[in-house]
Amino acid sequence: MSIKTIEWRGDRVIMIDQRRLPLEERYIECDDYLSVAEAIKAMVIRGAPAIGVAAAMGIALGGQRIKSRNFSGFFQQLEEICEIMKQTRPTAVNLFWAIERMKRLCWNNQKANIDTLKELLRKEALKIFEEDEQINRQIGINGRELIKDSDTILTHCNAGALATAGYGTALGVIRAAYEQGKTIEVYADETRPFLQGARLTTWELMKIGIPVTLITDSMAAYFMKKGKINLVVVGADRIAGNGDLANKIGTYGVAVLAQHHRLPFYVAAPSSTLDLSLVSGEEIPIEERGSEEVTQLFGQQIAPDGVRVRNPAFDVTPGQYITAIITEKGVARPPYNKSLRELLGRRE
Amino acid sequence: MSIKTIEWRGDRVIMIDQRRLPLEERYIECDDYLSVAEAIKAMVIRGAPAIGVAAAMGIALGGQRIKSRNFSGFFQQLEEICEIMKQTRPTAVNLFWAIERMKRLCWNNQKANIDTLKELLRKEALKIFEEDEQINRQIGINGRELIKDSDTILTHCNAGALATAGYGTALGVIRAAYEQGKTIEVYADETRPFLQGARLTTWELMKIGIPVTLITDSMAAYFMKKGKINLVVVGADRIAGNGDLANKIGTYGVAVLAQHHRLPFYVAAPSSTLDLSLVSGEEIPIEERGSEEVTQLFGQQIAPDGVRVRNPAFDVTPGQYITAIITEKGVARPPYNKSLRELLGRRE
Numbered sequence: 001m002s003i004k005t006i007e008w009r010g011d012r013v014i015m016i017d018q019r020r021l022p023l024e025e026r027y028i029e030c031d032d033y034l035s036v037a038e039a040i041k042a043m044v045i046r047g048a049p050a051i052g053v054a055a056a057m058g059i060a061l062g063g064q065r066i067k068s069r070n071f072s073g074f075f076q077q078l079e080e081i082c083e084i085m086k087q088t089r090p091t092a093v094n095l096f097w098a099i100e101r102m103k104r105l106c107w108n109n110q111k112a113n114i115d116t117l118k119e120l121l122r123k124e125a126l127k128i129f130e131e132d133e134q135i136n137r138q139i140g141i142n143g144r145e146l147i148k149d150s151d152t153i154l155t156h157c158n159a160g161a162l163a164t165a166g167y168g169t170a171l172g173v174i175r176a177a178y179e180q181g182k183t184i185e186v187y188a189d190e191t192r193p194f195l196q197g198a199r200l201t202t203w204e205l206m207k208i209g210i211p212v213t214l215i216t217d218s219m220a221a222y223f224m225k226k227g228k229i230n231l232v233v234v235g236a237d238r239i240a241g242n243g244d245l246a247n248k249i250g251t252y253g254v255a256v257l258a259q260h261h262r263l264p265f266y267v268a269a270p271s272s273t274l275d276l277s278l279v280s281g282e283e284i285p286i287e288e289r290g291s292e293e294v295t296q297l298f299g300q301q302i303a304p305d306g307v308r309v310r311n312p313a314f315d316v317t318p319g320q321y322i323t324a325i326i327t328e329k330g331v332a333r334p335p336y337n338k339s340l341r342e343l344l345g346r347r348e
Numbered sequence: 349m350s351i352k353t354i355e356w357r358g359d360r361v362i363m364i365d366q367r368r369l370p371l372e373e374r375y376i377e378c379d380d381y382l383s384v385a386e387a388i389k390a391m392v393i394r395g396a397p398a399i400g401v402a403a404a405m406g407i408a409l410g411g412q413r414i415k416s417r418n419f420s421g422f423f424q425q426l427e428e429i430c431e432i433m434k435q436t437r438p439t440a441v442n443l444f445w446a447i448e449r450m451k452r453l454c455w456n457n458q459k460a461n462i463d464t465l466k467e468l469l470r471k472e473a474l475k476i477f478e479e480d481e482q483i484n485r486q487i488g489i490n491g492r493e494l495i496k497d498s499d500t501i502l503t504h505c506n507a508g509a510l511a512t513a514g515y516g517t518a519l520g521v522i523r524a525a526y527e528q529g530k531t532i533e534v535y536a537d538e539t540r541p542f543l544q545g546a547r548l549t550t551w552e553l554m555k556i557g558i559p560v561t562l563i564t565d566s567m568a569a570y571f572m573k574k575g576k577i578n579l580v581v582v583g584a585d586r587i588a589g590n591g592d593l594a595n596k597i598g599t600y601g602v603a604v605l606a607q608h609h610r611l612p613f614y615v616a617a618p619s620s621t622l623d624l625s626l627v628s629g630e631e632i633p634i635e636e637r638g639s640e641e642v643t644q645l646f647g648q649q650i651a652p653d654g655v656r657v658r659n660p661a662f663d664v665t666p667g668q669y670i671t672a673i674i675t676e677k678g679v680a681r682p683p684y685n686k687s688l689r690e691l692l693g694r695r696e
Contacts, residue, residue: 192538206652
């Protein structure tokens with residue numbers, strides 16, 4: 001992928017505007033933390049790991065501009081920036097994970113002078129960015145053995161390079177299998193309403209050269225019944241202690257259909273997506289977004305004016321539908337209450 | 349509904365252009381059978397019963413222009429018109445049913461003079477049109493008892509007035525329950541790729557005044573799991589002898605999800621949709637339409653240029669997922685091999 005999802009350049013954070021892809025490759029330059037927060041909210045950047053990276057960069061950017069010269073004043077203002085970052089999107093836990101990491105770094109360096117602190121924050125954000133791609137490559141290595149030669153893989157939404165700092169989680173597993181020389185094919189759900197599948201997953205896979213077929217979300221069951229699909233791989237926005245998965249709306253339906261057709265259903269995510277503080281997925285907050293995402297596409301109206309709309313952006317797939325969870329620390333299988341804890345205990 | 353799906357006026361067939369709804373109420377005037385065939389193919393008019401009516405009117409229109417003054421010449425040309433009508437869309441059996449009915453009428457009136465024959469054809473097309481609305485109202489009466497007060501009903505695609513000569517099949521059942529005074533609510537799947545749910549079902553229900561909420565196809569599972577949906581009602585394009593149902597792509601997935609969540613899944617259709625010549629749904633031809641229906645919306649590109657697309661317009665839902673089939677002749681329940689035959693044997 002020659003295109004960068006997000007980048008720190010000089011004193012700015014640059015992101016490709018994912019709302020315009022694949023029609024235009026337009027970049028957004030954020031020169032303060034508020035515009036980073038706005039970009040996350042508006043889905044200029046999306047995908048749980050990428051949101052984490054963006055939040056870290058936003059906080060680092062905000063940190064550079066803090067005027068206070070003593071730690072307590074600095075930390076208080078950094079906390080305010082973190083609070084605003086937290087308000088952007090509620091479901092992906094990577095956001096909160098990255099915010100906590102940045103805050104902890106600051107807290108752990110109370111003795112440092114303020115300029116050093118600013119530099120440490122900038123470096124930590126870049127480290128989160130760099131680690132993310134390495135983690136994805138390790139997820140790919142851990143997951144690629146689950147894909148056999150000549151498999152056709154269904155994926156939902158976009159868990160690719162655009163959803164991360166690079167390489168991808170679900171698409172990382174697919175790429176790693178492809179890079180091993182396996183002959184594979186991908187079916188991409190278009191993923192209404194935001195069309196991450198139609199706009200982003202197809203675009204990424206076409207750039208890499210992995211054969212991809214675009215279908216509407218409603219066609220997944222048809223191709224499963226026809227025996228065309230061999231397995232499903234998706235990303236994750238948050239995984240609870242029992243393996244319950246919050247991911248893009250429609251994931252739960254795909255998981256039910258996969259189970260019904262006896263197909264493996266895999267989840268690929270960095271361990272920062274695990275939220276073992278939650279007993280089950282019932283506790284994960286589900287973001288409901290504006291109705292215009294459903295009634296308009298690139299400004300084109302597609303439904304009657306004033307129609308009532310529901311637009312939950314995520315759903316929760318209970319752990320019992322998930323064959324395995326692929327992380328950089330290894331592959332967890334049921335019972336997840338046990339296996340996820342064991343995984344987090346491991347050193348990478 | 350003040351708007352007419354299709355109408356015979358003078359020597360023309362007038363249809364509302366369903367591709368432009370709800371943005372514009374544009375009418376198409378067909379003054380020969382070829383433009384009727386083209387309108388069916390291009391989905392100016394769609395919905396199995398409406399396609400049947402349009403084909404009958406198209407044949408009647410074609411019949412008016414036949415120059416031959418002897419029966420065998422006339423019949424031969426009528427058969428050629430029928431052949432062209434048959435090529436329009438392969439899945440909905442109502443098309444073939446209406447064509448056969450028009451041809452049989454002609455064949456049964458070999459002694460009539462040619463002008464009388466032309467008049468008979470015109471009258472038969474109008475009869476098919478008028479019967480259709482009456483049949484729908486009877487489907488409504490037969491089906492409304494399956495809907496309880498305060499039910500929320502999920503429907504997929506549009507099986508309303510716009511899919512028929514008037515009133516609707518699946519929406520006819522919903523309307524009949526509403527007209528009984530039941531407090532009901534509808535969730536409408538947007539129904540990609542053609543968006544019949546977003547564009548047509550919401551529009552019809554808003555006109556009638558039945559509360560409707562638009563969701564993407566991928567949200568149906570979410571709302572079923574939340575306990576928001578009480579039952580599903582859909583229309584049908586063809587029903588085989590064992591109850592296997594061909595209907596709009598996505599129906600099969602909804603049926604699997606309904607069964608998984610223990611929700612009744614009802615099908616509403618005129619008996620002309622039954623094709624007992626077919627042992628199972630495996631024999632029903634499934635139309636695959638152009639990729640631009642998936643990659644473009646009102647001319648707006650939404651996927652990368654040149655992406656590979658699959659676009660089956662229908663799927664087959666095996667009879668074992670169907671709680672009951674509601675027709676104008678009564679309600680059939682499993683085993684359908686027996687109940688559908690009994691139903692067709694009944695006088696209306």
